[in-house]
Amino acid sequence: xxxxxxxxxxxxxxxxxxxxxxxxxxxxxxxxxxxxxxxxxxxxxxxxxxxxxxxxxxxxxxxxxxxxxxxxxxxxxxxxxxxxxxxxxxxxxxxxxxxxxxxxxxxxxxxxxxxxxxxxxxxxxxxxxxxxxxxxxxxxxxxxxxxxxxxxxxxxxxxxxxxxxxxxxxxxxxxxxxxxxxxxxxxxxxxxxxxxxxxx
Numbered sequence: 274x275x276x277x278x279x280x281x282x283x284x285x286x287x288x289x290x291x292x293x294x295x296x297x298x299x300x301x302x303x304x305x306x307x308x309x310x311x312x313x314x315x316x317x318x319x320x321x322x323x324x325x326x327x328x329x330x331x332x333x334x335x336x337x338x339x340x341x342x343x344x345x346x347x348x349x350x351x352x353x354x355x356x357x358x359x360x361x362x363x364x365x366x367x368x369x370x371x372x373x374x375x376x377x378x379x380x381x382x383x384x385x386x387x388x389x390x391x392x393x394x395x396x397x398x399x400x401x402x403x404x405x406x407x408x409x410x411x412x413x414x415x416x417x418x419x420x421x422x423x424x425x426x427x428x429x430x431x432x433x434x435x436x437x438x439x440x441x442x443x444x445x446x447x448x449x450x451x452x453x454x455x456x457x458x459x460x461x462x463x464x465x466x467x468x469x470x471x472x473x
Contacts, residue, residue, distance in 0.1 A: 287332040288411045289349045289399050295419065296351060296397040299429040300324030301387050302449065304354070305438035305460025317461055319357040321365070321387065322453070324434070325397060325413070326350050328426050348430050351399060353413040359385060374418040391433045394425045438462050 304320040326348040333344050355364045359382040369385070370376050372395050377385065398415040419425060436445050438460060446454060457463065 296325030299431045300434040303437045305462040322354045324352045372416040
């Protein structure tokens with residue numbers, strides 16, 4: 274009997290639409306000290322990743338519960354990753370000041386809780402970009418305060434996620450996507466905990 278095969282196309286993930294979008298912060302992930310390479314200069318910097326769900330942009334997702342598959346409608350998400358620093362020229366400081374619509378005070382720069390931002394809304398400026406591998410992805414280009422009159426859901430669809438690198442594989446580590454778990458395992462903190470030397 275003739276054997277006929279065909280390559281199965283992977284279903285493409287729906288991207289958020291470019292432009293302004295309402296976002297609600299549902300995830301704050303301290304990724305630890307990550308290896309960076311800028312203009313062929315290798316360095317190690319502490320990173321944080323913010324995840325926003327977009328209540329006005331949804332898609333259908335297949336989920337399995339108790340062995341049964343079902344299709345549910347969930348909000349799309351968009352994320353932004355940056356170095357943990359509140360210096361005057363730091364990107365994180367710029368993000369926070371644009372989001373809040375006011376400058377950080379000296380007291381706030383000495384003791385600012387990123388966890389307190391969980392569940393807070395923001396207007397996101399989204400753009401589509403193409404990676405070196407040719408993949409199109411959605412990038413958060415900027416954040417700002419939510420204008421008056423915009424209706425914000427009382428709570429997020431996704432459970433709030435707060436992870437600190439000090440928890441290693443504890444806390445909500447298992448709630449993170451596998452690719453993000455793997456990236457966190459590449460941090461200086463995980464390497465040192467395993468007894469290996471940090472490569473330079």
